[in-house]
Amino acid sequence: MSLKIALTKGRIEEPVIALLSAAGVDCEPLKNKKRKLIVNTSDEKYEFILAKGPDVTTYLNSGVVDIGIVGSDILTEHRNNQYELLDLEIGKCQFVLASTEDFDINKEGRRVIGTKYPLITQKYFESLGQDVEVIKIEGSVELAPLIGLADAIVDITETGTTLRENNLYIYDYLDKVSTRFVVNRMSLKQNAREIYSLVDRLEQVIKANN
Template identity: 90%
Template sequence: MSLKIALTKGRIEKPVMELLTAAGVDCEPLKNKKRKLIIDTSDDEYQFILAKGPDVTTYLNSGVVDIGIVGSDILTEHRNEQYELLDLEIGKCQFVLASTKDFEINKEGRRVIGTKYPLITQRYFESLGQDVEVIKIEGSVELAPLIGLADAIVDITETGTTLKENNLFIYDYLDKVSTRFVVNRMSLKQKAREIYSLVDKLENVIQNKKLIK
């Protein structure tokens, strides 16, 4: 029976495929997927399900996949209930607090914060002892302080370029983010040998990359 792996679509697909290929996984069907969302490897050892990040956690929690490859931002925001076995150390970025140049981080009074990550944002301001109103935004978070919807934003950034291009400044750095290998609890009991075998191979690749650097 193949291991079912939910893989987050988008920018981490290519580096994940490179990592898996180096670990001996046949990723050719995944590279040539066209518009397919469910892809089997030629040896039927693995089945990949391409999904949005939040859906990966849903699939894991419902038990329809054995493994999820997803960002730690999603895992934290959606209160991950499964086993996180490995940091794949790709897709690295960081949460930041950003706003316009006139924002005062220590100003008294309640502020409005725009974000795609209300739980993470609320926890951050609670740790500072500050009371804020959090507005969830699904699209371009950078717009919120520019159009007066929010005083500041909490978002993830890789290079900070988008923030700079929109005249936004970083006022604080929150948690770092990377891609994680997460396993459904029941699958770990039923398919432990296959799962740990893949984890060991991936871990060896990650360690070798560090040595090369």
């Protein structure tokens, strides 16, 4: 029986596939998947489900996949309650508080903050003892302070290029983000040997790369 792995689509796909290949996983079907959303390895050891990050946590929690490969930002925002076994050290970036040049981080009064991550944002400002109104934004968060929708934003950035190109400045650094290997609790009980074997191989590759 194949281990079902939900893999986040997008920018982390290629480096994750390279890591899995180095760990001995047959990733040729993944590399040539075209528009397929479910891909089986030729040895039938693994079945990959390509999904958006938030859906990976949904699949894990519902038990329809054994393993999820997803960013720690998604895990935190969606209150992950499954087992996080390994930091793959891929897709590294960081949460930041950013806004326009005239933003005053110490200004009194209730401010409006735009973000894709309302839970993380709320917790951050609570830790500072500040009361804010959080507006969830699904698209380009950088627009919020530019069009007057919000006083500032909390978002993730890898290089800061998009912020700089839109004349936004970083006022504080929050948690760092990377891609994690997460396992459904029940699956770990039922498939412990296979799962830990894969984790061990991945860990060896990560150590060798560093």
